[in-house]
Amino acid sequence: MNCPDGVTTGAIRRIIASLLLIGAAAMPAWAAPCVLLANEASPDIQPxxxxxxxxxxxxxxxxxxxxxxxxxxxxxxxxxxxxxxxxxxxxxxxxxxxxxxxxxxxxxxxxxxxxxxxxxxxxxxxxxxxxxxxxxxxxxxxxxxxxxxxxxxxxxDGAGWRARNALGDMFSGMQWGLMLASLLLAVMTRVLARTPVNWAYAALVVVHGAGLVQIRGDAFAYLWPQAPMFNQGITVLAVSLVLCTHAWFATQFLDLRERWPPVYRLHLLLLALLGLNLLLQRGEAAAAGAGVLALAYAALAFAVSWRSLRSAAADARLYTAGTASYVLFTIVLFVPFAAGHNPWPSFDFLVLPEIGYMLETACLGAAMVWRVRRMQQRQAAAREQQLQDAQGLIEAESARLAAHARAERNTLLLAGAGHDLSQPLASLRMALAALQLPQGQEPVAHHLERTIAYAQTLLRDMLAEARNEHRAHDDRVSLGDCITQVARAHAGAAAAKGLALRVVDTQVEVRASSLLLARVLHNLVGNAVRYTPRGRVLVGVRRRAGGVELQVLDTGPGLRPDQLQLLQQPFQQGTAAAAEGHGLGLFIVRTLCEQSGFRLRVASRVGRGSAFCVWVPLGPAGEPGPQRSVPFTSS
The missing domain is CATH 2.60.40 (Immunoglobulin-like)
Incomplete structure (x- = not known):
């Protein structure tokens, strides 16, 4: 017959409750004096x-x-x-x-x-x-x-008693072997990871070993056989030291001071109470006080272990297992058994702290090893990442050097081309000076003279940069004159397309390179004239925070954001690019602005036109004067 789950659960609960009641009723019988000797030594003796x-x-x-x-x-x-x-x-x-x-x-x-x-x-x-x-x-x-x-x-009998003592000595030797191995482990982990928890674990191992010697009675038998009163007092001291070293290890291993300050203060309070108990109490009063503090620490240690177990780390589980072994065997079971409440008279309750110390030492040692291993894995991963980063830096530096070498070769090639171009320009300039122009064509001659002079200046600048002689100029530049000259250079192209090229005159002066400003404006105005099919192009200056902004406004087709990003790369042209374009204008402007500390800003709306703006810092006494719009024609 199958029972419902609820009925089964209720039955199990009733059985457990009955067992608890039976155990509670049997406890006085366990605590009562034994009626038989705890041995089966000889069937001929009736004890x-x-x-x-x-x-x-x-x-x-x-x-x-x-x-x-x-x-x-x-x-x-x-x-x-x-x-x-x-x-x-x-x-x-x-x-x-x-x-x-x-x-x-x-x-x-x-x-x-x-x-x-x-x-x-x-x-x-x-x-x-x-x-x-x-x-x-x-x-x-x-x-x-x-x-x-x-x-x-x-x-x-004598033989059985001696055999049992020999077995106890062998067990004690195993314990000491474990303690020495654990102490060696503490030294090794100290070498690998220099943290305070290594010293705490070493102290815990030493105190556990001393406690085992005292509990078994070997200390009184072999170390101070003539000091019985000292032997009586050292027991309470050993128990207190075990509690102190375990509390110290817990604070260091779990980093209680940073993670759980209230729990850390409770551990400090426990250490203070243990010290006061040793100073103020004597004899059995000190032993009773140490027992009460041990039970209080058992509850605290269980709470800390349970909370640390939430981290789900392997070292936290090992720490919990070690602490639970110590608390269960050394405090929860041993203290009542030592106080006379041993339900199994044949059981030697003095082995309980030995078992607790051994299990705790082994588990905490394993937790230390796991933590050191995890730290070494993190360090190895960090070193591997550093090697990868270093390799990446080496590759990036190699690429930079290769790019620099290519740039130098390109610069030399451009310098050679510039040198070759300078000769024809000089010949043109000489021929223009010797040419007899009809009356009324002097403006055309002046325009040609300025254009050739500008080209020669660009070539000289390119040659100086190729020789690493380029330096920033610090001239007082009138923006009105600079804009006027650039506009005159492009007025003919604008008139040929039927565009209205206008300049807003200004008296602002800045401290900058006149050649650099001219190059920036030539590229911006040239692009505006080239890409604007109809309408107008306006060039002017606006006051901005800390400087002025050169603005070139057009009524062209406008640019999408992706097109704008693309056109700032070298050799990239718009879909409506003129045949004579090279796709370098906006790239040159951006590069020159980055080199000189200017800021390029572009605002564009598709179908409405674009605004190309260059912010230039304003030097002292650079105040804008009256502004007026001046049209430019091919004349």
Whole structure:
């Protein structure tokens, strides 16, 4: 029978709720004293264990053992803790009727200030040897350990106990190998990427290694066996340093100061509270304070990891996995287990921080490697782009040099042509001077003289540029005279087409090259006359901001924007170009304006005509005078 999705979902929710209720009800049973020893050492031993609080604040643990014999049995009672604040282990024989036979035998007595040499067995964890004659025995332990935790002792034979210690030493060696490899990784990433996060990771690895030594009890056994009180205080310091280095790494790796300033300030507050806890608290109060701050940091670390996971980057996922391992095993599970709430007495809860430290170190190291690799990939891509840009610059420079060489060759060719043309022009000028003209033809002679002189000036300028002797002129030029001369040169062509060529006279003077202005105007007026089929051409000057504007207005066919862009390129002509045109007029004007600091502006409407305007900066005392329109004819 198929159930609807809603019914199935409701059933699953009810099952989960029932499991949670059962777990909540079973929690007091987990927290209750164990009734069996956490071992399966020998089927011949019948252990039974119970615990009750003593009146002096200690916990009292009773272990009843039955040994059927034969002979005396040697066993080891492994308490599975590295140290104790107070411990007294007594053994007493029990008669068959349940009464005690003789006084109890004190096997081990330890205090917080007991040296390591006072232990009966040389082991990082406290262990007590037991000699069991046939019969019943009562083992009583009065103790107090950190965080008011509970003991979960394990009864084992000597060989099994030594094998388990050897296995623990091997596991510790693996942990140290991982820590050394991680420290080497921190050094390598520091060489590849000089960022503060490398130092934070190195400090995290070192503090994790020191924490593992302290948690296993190796520090007290091998480093300071004669300093028990120091060993008691260093535990809280180790926990605080682990929290501090992890918070430091988080701020650097996630760049919390720039990305999430409020979260960054919370980390600083946590570091300050840890420091105050170490300075103001002592003993178990300091341990309790460190535990509370550890739980608070667990919530903060989970929140930061969840937010960083939104970036979907591989290093963010690895960071989240490492932080989750550290928080889960070292804080969320270890602190309650150490406080006596271990639901599995046979489980050695001291391996929880070891697992958390190893997983966190591995995940954060992988995140560092991924980040360095990604940075190297970006650098490689940037270098590749730089190489491509450099190659492009080399190619562009080669093209520029080739174009410059072609331009120099063309300039030399033009200079040669100009040199060849200068001879006929000089002969024409000499012949014109010797020619006897009829009376009344003097204006024609003057016009021819000016035209030949202008052509010779252009040729001299072209030759000077070919010799790299061209320089900007700084003449005081009267725009009225310049416009008048240009108009006279084109008056005949305008009259031949029936066009009205008019000039608006002006008294404005500018500081510029008279030759350059003449070339600009000759090309603009010549184009206007050439491309205007009927109507008129008007040449004048208008005041503009910072200067004046030479304007050539015509009533020609007008230009579209695409035609205007095309005609500013060399050797491009309009569709109605005259046969004598070369397609260079507007290109020459644009080039001359760019060289001299002028600005060319063209306004055109199809069917209405065009306006070609050149802005020229106005020098001092360049004021426009009275303006009047002057017509020009072929005479």
């Amino acid at each position: 039974c264990m119970s615990e009750r609080p003593a009146a002096d604040g200690l916990r009292h643990l009773r272990i009843e053992l039955s040994w059927a014999g034969p002979g005396v049995l040697q066993r080891v009672l492994d308490l599975r803790v590295p140290d104790a604040l107070s411990l007294a282990v007594r053994q007493q024989a029990v008669a068959s009727d349940g009464s005690m036979t003789g006084p109890p035998l004190l096997l081990q007595a330890l205090r917080a200030d007991s040296a390591y040499a006072e232990r009966l067995l040389p082991s990082p964890r406290i262990a007590v040897p037991l000699s069991l004659a046939p019969g019943r025995h009562l083992i009583e332990l009065d103790y107090r350990i950190h965080l008011d935790g509970r003991l979960y002792p394990r009864l084992d």
